[in-house]
Amino acid sequence: MKITAARALPGQFRMIVPFKTANVVNEVLGLTHVVIETDEGLTGYGEAYPAFEVTGETQAGVVDVLENYLFPALIGAEIDSRQSVRDLKQSYDPDRAPQILAANPGAKAAVDMALLDLLGKKEGRPLCRVLNPEAPAELTLPLTGAVGIMDSVEAAVAVGRLQSDNGLTRLKVKVGLDLEHDLKVITALRAALPETSLCLDANQGWVTWEGAARFFERLGEGVVEYVEQPVLADDYLGFVELRNRFPLKLMADESVHTLGQARTLLQMGAVDYLNLKIMKHGGILNSLAICDLAAQYGVPCQVGSMGENVVASAAGAHLFLSHDNLRHAELIGWWVYDRPADKQLAAVDGRLVLPDAPGLGVDGARLLASL
Ligand SMILES: [Mg+2]
Incomplete structure (x- = not known):
């Protein structure tokens, strides 16, 4: 061809x-x-x-x-x-x-x-079956939701509750600008959604390990599943400091773009998880190479997303289904765009359901009509 x-x-x-x-x-x-x-x-x-x-x-x-x-x-x-x-x-x-x-x-x-x-x-x-013939027969996967930084605690809880009502059992909460506000949001979400697993993403907002430590000392144990990107992207030693001082699990996101960066983080013992994103790594094949490497180190990965729409979210879902070392998937970007004509994917009870069709399964005519 x-x-x-x-x-x-x-x-x-x-x-x-x-x-x-x-x-x-x-x-x-x-x-x-x-x-x-x-x-x-x-x-x-x-x-x-x-x-x-x-x-x-x-x-x-x-x-x-x-x-x-x-x-x-x-x-x-x-x-x-x-x-x-x-x-x-x-x-x-x-x-x-x-x-x-x-x-x-x-x-x-x-x-x-x-x-x-x-x-x-x-x-x-x-x-996913091209990438791995052993991929699951059912093209469906659980989604992790997201709560952005909101002006009020009540607004953050409302966003979390909406996603919980849609069947999502895991939420990533954005933090990193205002320590006191963040702690109130986490406390309120914990109380409002006791069955929901919470994860945090500081997006480098605490800057240094000392800045992150001020938050970790207040957070307490067992409140969240992991904390993502607590320090600046290139501060690998900051991850190590935090892992040595606190029992919290850490995930790298902005810190890992290339296979070489992943190798360095893994060899340093700097992380508990990696957040893989097709858009950071330059595609599915590069993402799989990092995932393979992380598996050798016993470090599970997540398929993350930012604001990808239908095509890239489907790509992330097929990536997820093709590798056992991928444990969670975000991939809710397509859900939040104001383009109802292009809602080709479906979320049912908190799970993304892909069309059982060749390739990414995207309806091209429908996609082009929506652009
Ligand atoms: Mg992130």
């Missing part, structure tokens, strides 16, 4: 409610969809979420990278196996010198997922 054309389709997507973290307030996001066509009439779909606060990408940069650096490497290439996709990836995202274009993981992720979508369609199998 030969690639004949590739297009980038940038668009603006508004969230139903603005989402605030210690880093940023997201309200309107510039997602870019990718469409790759072949001589066999199959079409692959991808999506780039420019996580500017995490990866430094912008939507204009994503489009430039796609059109001028990545697409030229694709046209005319043959893909018919996972190895051929790996080989093609080496032409736009090599894991050795010469690097044609470092970083830009969101743009690379959009191409990666479109190529794998095509491969699944070619093989007539859902992508």
